[in-house]
Amino acid sequence: MSIQLSDQEMSILGAMPGPAPCGFDVSTMMFDPDLMGRLERFAELMATGKSTIPAHLRGSPGDCLAITIQSMQWRMNPHAVAQKTHVVNGTLGYEAQLVNAVVTAMAPTKDRINYEWFGDWHKVIGKFATRQNGSGKSYQAPNWKPEDEQGLGVRAWATLKGEDEPRVLELLLTQAQVRNSTLWASDPKQQLAYLAVKRWARLHTPDVIMGVYTPDELEPVEEKSINPTPAKNSSRTERLRSKLTADAPMVSDEEETVTLDGILLKIEHAQSERELNEVVADAKHLKNTEQTKARKAYKEQLIKLRALESSEQDLN
Structure with missing residues (x-):
């Protein structure tokens, strides 16, 4: 993430008062008209970029401003952060690679997050096929059986500052239900490690990535009526059907979205x-x-x- 800022952008950010990003505080920034004005001008300039920002941010200074503020909190280059964003169902999402970089840099831990994979990964590593979708575009798809994933997983751990014992999280490959990236076929170990870090942070350091979501978390989930209310003048058959529906087991709201x-x-x-x-x-x-x-x-x-x-x- 080493995208260079232009001289004009550097002059805008460099002129900001205070101890710069390390002491950046959103609540203070909101009541500092000079700082807000400089950030808005930077966002407007950033929105004019062509190759330095993705298409969904071009001509959108409001989104660029949000990314700039978030980047300052993370002490990162706004352009580098912008390149790792996507729009999913109208909401801005961040790539798993960026989320992992943020957790590594910002989490209050004594060391980096450690990984240990377990299970026979030879069953799935390198077992992918290159295929074409309906529009003729090539992509990589898994070429293994679902039962080959049984017992495969990763163990992620890190020790928080002030503690002696590490916080450990284990995640199985079968628990990764939403797999939007083709990297799940070509490099499942890396993708599962990314997911494990994100879940570790959600559990042990939620403040680090609060409000930050990856595309798989932004997939829509269809709401289901668990206990529908029958009509007042419904027939005996309809009332019986309603009671049977109410007594039925609850349906999980985590069904995989059909794409x-x-x-x-x-x-x-x-x-x-x-x-x-x-x-x-x-x-x-x-x-x-x-x-x-x-x-x-x-x-x-x-x-x-x-x-x-x-x-x-x-x-x-």
Whole structure:
């Protein structure tokens, strides 16, 4: 994260009063009109960038101001932080790599966070395939079976200042339910370590990354009515159905969001027609344009499976 600031930006930030970022306090800044004015001018200049900031920040000084303030709290370069942001469902999210850098730099620990992986990772390391989605774009997908993930995990720990015993957190690969990055296929150990650090910080030093979320945490979750209220004039059958619904087990609100990429992964990972047909129900939740792409991938995979089955029968 070594993106250079321009001379004009350096002059704006360098002219700020006080002990600069190390003593930066948001509450003090809000009541300092001179400091706020300088930050706003810096954000306006930053928003004019083309190659130094991502597309979702260009022409948006308000978002650039928020990132600048956050960067000063973290003692980091605003441009470097900006490059590690994404917009997910209208909310600004930060990449896992940045969150890990923040925790390492800002957490009140005696040492850096340590890692220890356990389990037979040879079952999944290097076991990925390069495929194409409906639009022809190449991506890497897991080429292992779900049972291969059993017992694989990482142990993360660090010792807080003033304590003698380290705070330890263990995380299994099977617990990583939302996997939006293709790095989960090509480098699952790194991705799980990133996730472990984030969860360690959420548990032991929540103030360090309060209000900071990675894209996987910003995925929408559909609300479900656990105990619907029946209509006053409902029939006996409707009242019975309502009671049965109320007595049913609670449904977890952490269902994986159905996305086109996720459906395409399942289709191309299917090993039989039965597995392929199981994806159809989920694909119905996609948009019409996405369903068209999923349908095309379904037909292609079905042809491959039937051709493979036919060749195996010929050999027998």
